[in-house]
Amino acid sequence: MSVAGINVLVEETRALAAEKAGVRKTLLSVRGVSTYYGSVAALRGVDLDVTEGEIVTLIGANGAGKSTLMMTIFGAPQAREGTITYDGREITRLPTHEIARLAIAQSPEGRRVFPRMSVHENLQMGAALHNGQYFAQDLERVCALFPRLKERLTQRAGTMSGGEQQMLAIARALMSRPRLLLLDEPSLGLAPLVVKGIFDAVRDLNRRDGMTIFLVEQNAYHALKLAHRGYVLVNGRITMSGTGRALLADPAIKAAYLEGGHGAPVEA
Amino acid sequence: MAAATRGAVGLPGILKDAAFYALGTFALCVPVVAFRTDAGPTGGLELTPRWGLVLALCAAIFLARLAQRLILMRRDARRALTPARSQATEAVGATPNAGQRVSMLALWLFIGIALTLPVVAALASGSLGEGRYWIDLGILILTYVMLGWGLNIVVGLAGLLDLGYVAFYAVGAYSYALLSTTFGLSFWVCLPLAGLFAALWGMLLGFPVLRLRGDYLAIVTLAFGEIIRLVLINWVDVTGGGAGISSIPRATFFGIPFTAGEDGFAARFGLTFDSMHRVVFLYYLILALALITNVVTLRLRRLPIGRAWEALREDEIACRSLGINTTTTKLTAFALGAAFGGFAGSFFAVRQGFISPESFNFLESAIILAIVVLGGMGSQVGVAIAAVAMVGGPEMLRNLGFLKAVFGQGFDPNEYRLLLFGLAMVAMMVWRPRGLISERTPSVALGERRAISGAHVSEGHG
Numbered sequence: 001m002s003v004a005g006i007n008v009l010v011e012e013t014r015a016l017a018a019e020k021a022g023v024r025k026t027l028l029s030v031r032g033v034s035t036y037y038g039s040v041a042a043l044r045g046v047d048l049d050v051t052e053g054e055i056v057t058l059i060g061a062n063g064a065g066k067s068t069l070m071m072t073i074f075g076a077p078q079a080r081e082g083t084i085t086y087d088g089r090e091i092t093r094l095p096t097h098e099i100a101r102l103a104i105a106q107s108p109e110g111r112r113v114f115p116r117m118s119v120h121e122n123l124q125m126g127a128a129l130h131n132g133q134y135f136a137q138d139l140e141r142v143c144a145l146f147p148r149l150k151e152r153l154t155q156r157a158g159t160m161s162g163g164e165q166q167m168l169a170i171a172r173a174l175m176s177r178p179r180l181l182l183l184d185e186p187s188l189g190l191a192p193l194v195v196k197g198i199f200d201a202v203r204d205l206n207r208r209d210g211m212t213i214f215l216v217e218q219n220a221y222h223a224l225k226l227a228h229r230g231y232v233l234v235n236g237r238i239t240m241s242g243t244g245r246a247l248l249a250d251p252a253i254k255a256a257y258l259e260g261g262h263g264a265p266v267e268a
Numbered sequence: 269m270a271a272a273t274r275g276a277v278g279l280p281g282i283l284k285d286a287a288f289y290a291l292g293t294f295a296l297c298v299p300v301v302a303f304r305t306d307a308g309p310t311g312g313l314e315l316t317p318r319w320g321l322v323l324a325l326c327a328a329i330f331l332a333r334l335a336q337r338l339i340l341m342r343r344d345a346r347r348a349l350t351p352a353r354s355q356a357t358e359a360v361g362a363t364p365n366a367g368q369r370v371s372m373l374a375l376w377l378f379i380g381i382a383l384t385l386p387v388v389a390a391l392a393s394g395s396l397g398e399g400r401y402w403i404d405l406g407i408l409i410l411t412y413v414m415l416g417w418g419l420n421i422v423v424g425l426a427g428l429l430d431l432g433y434v435a436f437y438a439v440g441a442y443s444y445a446l447l448s449t450t451f452g453l454s455f456w457v458c459l460p461l462a463g464l465f466a467a468l469w470g471m472l473l474g475f476p477v478l479r480l481r482g483d484y485l486a487i488v489t490l491a492f493g494e495i496i497r498l499v500l501i502n503w504v505d506v507t508g509g510g511a512g513i514s515s516i517p518r519a520t521f522f523g524i525p526f527t528a529g530e531d532g533f534a535a536r537f538g539l540t541f542d543s544m545h546r547v548v549f550l551y552y553l554i555l556a557l558a559l560i561t562n563v564v565t566l567r568l569r570r571l572p573i574g575r576a577w578e579a580l581r582e583d584e585i586a587c588r589s590l591g592i593n594t595t596t597t598k599l600t601a602f603a604l605g606a607a608f609g610g611f612a613g614s615f616f617a618v619r620q621g622f623i624s625p626e627s628f629n630f631l632e633s634a635i636i637l638a639i640v641v642l643g644g645m646g647s648q649v650g651v652a653i654a655a656v657a658m659v660g661g662p663e664m665l666r667n668l669g670f671l672k673a674v675f676g677q678g679f680d681p682n683e684y685r686l687l688l689f690g691l692a693m694v695a696m697m698v699w700r701p702r703g704l705i706s707e708r709t710p711s712v713a714l715g716e717r718r719a720i721s722g723a724h725v726s727e728g729h730g
Contacts, residue, residue, distance in 0.1 A: 076585075076588065095593075096588040096589060097588050097593045105589075113583075113586070114578070114583055115582060116578075116581075116708055117578065117582060117710070118710045120710070121575070125575060125579050126590055128572060128575065128576070128591065129590070129591045131572065154710070
């Protein structure tokens with residue numbers, strides 16, 4: 001068994017032990033959520049849970065509704081049916097900016113950094129919720145996580161490479177000191193080496209800081225390897241769920257998402 | 269053809285290229301220039317050949333093309349020798365670049381000229397009365413500078429394209445006119461009220477357009493401007509309709525009127541009466557108002573609300589997901605921009621003493637927007653320069669009487685105003701598509717102040 005496999009096993013045992021001890025509680029719970037664009041259903045009754053301290057990934061093909069689920073959790077668009085509960089509070093009908101104030105942060109699809117602002121200003125915008133109260137120490141923290149950003153603090157965000165912009169998007173989300181971090185396709189359009197760097201940083205965040213992370217990815221192989229648990233979304237419905245390892249080993253997943261070249265390394 | 273000619277290097281190639289252009293000119297000239305057609309005495313067509321003119325034109329084109337290619341060749345050679353100075357991912361250096369130096373210089377020059385204009389005008393033309401033209405022109409330009417700065421909050425900072433800004437200017441002007449003629453309130457009471465009313469109308473416009481952006485927002489704001497104008501024309505009972513409102517009370521020096529009598533301004537301060545005192549006072553009033561607009565904008569840019577405006581301009585969705593309430597952010601931008609428009613409007617009313625809906629047509633909105641866009645969206649100095657060019661420039665045309673000697677007595681330079689306007693716009697779009705001053709100074713300086721060049725970000729994203 002590979003080192004990574006052992007690591008995953010260790011994580012799973014830890015998570016199980018913690019759950020048995022009743023320490024961890026469900027942070028985000030999505031129940032029967034349906035979202036429509038006009039009359040077209042994008043999500044049809046999705047159920048999903050994210051427990052405190054774990055990395056949960058949602059994988060699926062293009063157009064399966066992954067980003068829609070992410071956006072629905074954030075209130076734009078709002079779910080037509082079902083409920084979304086965060087930390088014991090229903091957030092289904094809250095506007096986006098109020099959801100953000102409950103310590104949920106999002107690194108949106110396509111990164112969406114503020115292109116004309118400097119990296120420093122982007123990070124300040126991330127800290128806007130706390131009026132810059134913890135800015136200095138949080139800046140240290142994200143710069144330690146992504147040393148590349150430290151070199152580029154005065155640079156205009158729009159002039160950076162895609163990987164750097166993705167780092168900035170995650171760092172900006174972290175500046176608001178979230179308990180739950182939503183990442184929408186952080187590997188989109190990035191070179192494999194850069195993807196690895198970003199996924200390593202996500203793993204660090206979870207292991208070291210105990211950050212709860214909900215990761216939406218098309219890159220199924222990397223995402224499932226990283227995550228404690230995973231869900232598979234097909235045409236707006238969850239068709240499968242389980243531990244990351246179990247899903248990785250599942251023949252159906254292998255056929256649909258891994259052997260089609262979705263980031264699976266050649267030797268796998 | 270560009271590719272073909274670019275390949276031709278060296279003198280023979282360039283000569284051939286220029287000859288080719290001359291040939292093209294000749295081909296075009298044959299049907300158009302070569303023969304002058306006149307009606308002959310019998311009604312038939314008389315052709316007068318003009319081969320000399322054709323040859324002259326061809327020669328001119330040949331030489332022009334030759335010169336162009338030679339200049340380009342030298343530039344290319346220079347470029348090939350020096351390595352590219354800045355790469356796309358390189359932070360812009362800490363030493364101020366040419367653009368920043370120009371804008372700093374322009375800033376001080378502007379402040380100096382603006383503060384001393386009445387004195388300079390009086391000294392240069394002999395007396396205050398003689399210098400009136402210049403002071404009036406200064407007032408006009410400063411009004412547009414203020415309007416430009418006000419609109420800059422909405423368009424430049426918050427990125428909300430507003431084509432109906434003149435509506436708030438009108439609301440401010442009518443607020444002062446109506447309050448003073450109906451209730452006899454003084455200018456100093458009406459000024460804040462006018463700003464308040466305009467801000468209120470700004471919010472009223474803001475609510476329905478909260479979900480709109482870009483083109484759609486522009487159309488609705490354009491309609492809003494027209495609605496206000498049409499209401500002013502048709503609500504005759506209140507606004508006086510197309511005839512407008514006249515005999516609006518003049519400005520007073522904080523309660524002391526500018527009259528020749530005992531308790532007039534001149535008598536109180538021991539000066540001999542001069543009707544120009546009022547004009548000079550108005551000049552400094554609009555200068556103060558404009559500077560207040562500027563200072564407020566510059567301060568706000570460093571506060572959370574100003575940051576939120578800029579973030580909103582950059583990316584609305586990212587803005588929301590960071591916990592920024594985009595509704596209040598947009599409304600404050602509309603309200604504040606409108607308030608400054610309202611201040612400027614009430615100043616306009618007190619200066620003119622007469623207002624009518626004619627003064628608030630779409631062309632005004634277009635000019636103010638053009639000032640903001642030409643100046644470089646978000647740049648305060650750029651907006652001021654653009655206002656001088658856009659408002660002062662056409663005014664200068666009136667003084668080009670000597671051109672009559674060249675083009676004949678019937679020539680009126682002022683008639684070419686819009687043509688020059690268009691030419692200037694085209695030239696700007698070609699050479700400086702992001703406005704005169706396209707640099708954006710970060711609102712936080714880390715160590716040394718650095719500018720973030722506008723050149724590196726693709727169009728539409730900056």
